Amino acid sequence: MGSPGSPPPGPASGVGDGLGAPREDSAEDLYENAPCGYLSTAMDGTIVKINATLLGWLARDRDEVVGRRRFTDLLTVGGKLYHETHFAPLLQMQGEVGGVALELKTARGDRLPVLVTSKVKTGPDGEPLLIRTVVFDAHDRRSYETELLRARQEAEDAREAAEKATALVETERVRLQQLSTTLQTTLLPPDLPPVPGVEVAADYHVASVDEVGGDFYDLFRLSGDAWGFFLGDVCGKGVIAAATTSLIRYTLRATAPHVGSLPAILENLNNVLNQRYGSDLRYCTIVFGVLVPDTSGPGYSVTLASGGHPPALLLGADGKARYLPTPGGQFIGVLAQVDIATTTIRMGPGDTLLLYTDGLTEAHTIRPDRYGEEALLDFAAALAPTSAPVLVEAVSSLLDGFGDGVTDDAAILALSIPADGPKPPSS
Template identity: 45%
Template structure:
């Protein structure tokens, strides 16, 4: 009986040890399976994120021109940055020829983001281009866009702000610019002064209403002369609504003060570069998309005209986040 008890105890100890070993093996297997599942889920999430970013980037490129055209006697530059690489932005711009040696340009911002905003952006861009080919008057183009947005049931309650310009070559080598606005922030006209500074004027056309919000919307236009050495900056509110280090928005006043410190004569490429550098110094620039479009008339002793600069970039500041390229074409 004693021997049997000893044997039983030994068997129970060995059986208990075996259970412990098996339990530990099962625990490790569960942990390994969990780790592998988490790793697979992480890789799948990264693939999905990359696929969404690639899709958004591809779609975004169809909504803005791949490069700015070479306009004789004019320097053009632009910059586009989306708030998130996973979303399609609602900002838009374009430059294209119309009739009689004239050129049209526009820049605007659709309410919201994502696929719905992208559909409105596409409709907006091609409607403005088509309308300008029928009637190049900027006010008429905005009226046509307003009607198109209100008639399209798929647009819903989406509306946009826009500024539309017409460039008419002048005898002095500059351009007569007619600007029509539809609820958009003012453009800034930069011109050198006799003291070597830059005078900054906000080009406001009073009365321009939101586009696509009201059936009887009214749009206002204003004409200015863009002489050699002068420039014009158009932007979306992602620039002026970005907050500085002290928590205040840059606002129109901050942007005007910044532009007044630019060197003369004004060059579109340098103006865009300086403005992008300003954005890089602001800690709060990823809330909204930012679109910039600059035009300038080189002086007679400047480099050959028709220079264009195009830059598209996603939200991330790293070099691999670029969704476009820079083009400089004489």
């Protein structure tokens, strides 16, 4: 990760995955008014620099903070204890710590839940000079987790009541189904945002209405003309899987625009899951992509990073279909360090990209065999060339045709470039 005042390369730079800042932003403005908090401290914790965003969250003036307070002075009592016993020792040993949940206290006495990432800057001789810290507002995530826990308690209470009152079992079962459906719906984006020059479609096929699944997907703007999208699958089912899904979506949305590379995005997610769940081992498979307009001609550059997820499928304008393998990618949340595989392609007019979870390829057909990736490749080749809406509708119909053979939820997300081509990005 670069220094807090350094903007990432622009989307049209052709460097990395195209995570860029709007051209009109200055480095100072990006630092001071970033959507996250930045601060730098001396090695003893004394604050030497802090941006306007974080000062606003704390309701404090720069003069009363810089040179007068330490980072721990901004934390609650519990936050100070955790910082001294866990955060600071890890930072000293590793040189950086990412995605740690803490609470700040504002000048008004309010508590502000945040995600904190810190890194030690060293000099040419290797001696530590200062600590740079990024702070993300986690208020919405904390509220959502509280709501999920409340919903979990309601579901458990409802199940106990149903067991005691057999006459109301069917009524309670329907209510629980509605609750599960509501929870599942809240885990997915209600509507995918429009991307200029790109057709986007998605669907979620529920295998059982009695349990919340752990499949997820999302699409959102990163910066400038760059768009991020991801699709994945959390291990297990139920409310805990739903809470994990919520944590993953929030973490990716909050940190992706500020992380310098696709592997770093998934490495940060891996750290968050390990720190949150530890030996409880809540993990996921995921594929994360970045879509950037290609200034060399009509089309888009797409970079994909995979953490143990089935390969994406490209349906070409030439009528052929092929997988985009990212070999070696590891599950996210299992190991302390992960190897993230990436691949980059160019999508031109008439090309369509399909992402899916293994609920599709592991569905059982009339025979006791899995549907499998080979059958999906043949199915896609018969459709190519096509568009995202047509492809998603066809795959949804395929899943419906499997009936009870679908034993796991299946999420699908497709992006396509219209055959007549996207409009070139404005200069």
